[in-house]
Amino acid sequence: NAGVTQTPKFQVLKTGQSMTLQCAQDMNHNSMYWYRQDPGMGLRLIYYSASEGTTDKGEVPNGYNVSRLNKREFSLRLESAAPSQTSVYFCASSVQGPYEQYFGPGTRLTVT
Amino acid sequence: GQQLNQSPQSMFIQEGEDVSMNCTSSSIFNTWLWYKQDPGEGPVLLIALYKAGELTSNGRLTAQFGITRKDSFLNISASIPSDVGIYFCAGQQASNYQLIWGAGTKLIIKP
Numbered sequence: 396n397a398g399v400t401q402t403p404k405f406q407v408l409k410t411g412q413s414m415t416l417q418c419a420q421d422m423n424h425n426s427m428y429w430y431r432q433d434p435g436m437g438l439r440l441i442y443y444s445a446s447e448g449t450t451d452k453g454e455v456p457n458g459y460n461v462s463r464l465n466k467r468e469f470s471l472r473l474e475s476a477a478p479s480q481t482s483v484y485f486c487a488s489s490v491q492g493p494y495e496q497y498f499g500p501g502t503r504l505t506v507t
Numbered sequence: 508g509q510q511l512n513q514s515p516q517s518m519f520i521q522e523g524e525d526v527s528m529n530c531t532s533s534s535i536f537n538t539w540l541w542y543k544q545d546p547g548e549g550p551v552l553l554i555a556l557y558k559a560g561e562l563t564s565n566g567r568l569t570a571q572f573g574i575t576r577k578d579s580f581l582n583i584s585a586s587i588p589s590d591v592g593i594y595f596c597a598g599q600q601a602s603n604y605q606l607i608w609g610a611g612t613k614l615i616i617k618p
Contacts, residue, residue: 399549437608445604
């Protein structure tokens with residue numbers, strides 16, 4: 396079991412460029428999440444998918460979109476990157492609901 | 508957004524020492540989770556607590572769900588170098604699907 400995998404590991408974008416962060420889990424979990432982590436801060440929820448076919452906004456959704464492609468995959472898209480989106484992005488999954496979440500290794504994104 | 512108050516922010520420990528940290532809120536929580544994050548990695552779940560007063564251990568780690576449901580505590584006994592990292596608490600409320608996260612406690616080993 397690979398658990399939760401994320402690609403890419405690192406990315407540098409220029410302001411205005413777009414990109415998609417990929418996440419996949421092989422634990423047959425129903426719920427998936429996207430977080431961002433900024434230095435010295437806890438995790439902030441961007442979007443989540445409680446189950447396949449549903450997505451909802453979290454605490455900081457502005458500037459992002461998501462797609463729950465199937466039960467395994469949940470992608471995060473930045474349509475027009477801004478320097479304020481420089482952060483480390485984590486994908487997580489749980490069996491059902493916001494309880495025991497399992498995290499991927501993260502994507503370190505820099506927007507210049 | 509709402510945050511949990513996690514303390515201390517950081518602590519220097521000597522190998523072999525016991526460590527205590529806590530998470531408090533003015534609101535009631537149904538679930539408390541404790542995670543550890545190593546540099547460059549994602550958080551790893553250590554302990555999950557689901558009932559007020561619950562005391563759960565995972566090796567040298569022990570966590571408690573406060574009886575008031577507004578706080579939780581994590582203790583590490585006989586610390587070792589690999590305990591270094593950032594420990595996060597997270598809580599879930601009945602009315603809120605999302606987890607609420609503390610800002611973390613950074614554990615550093617004294618040279």
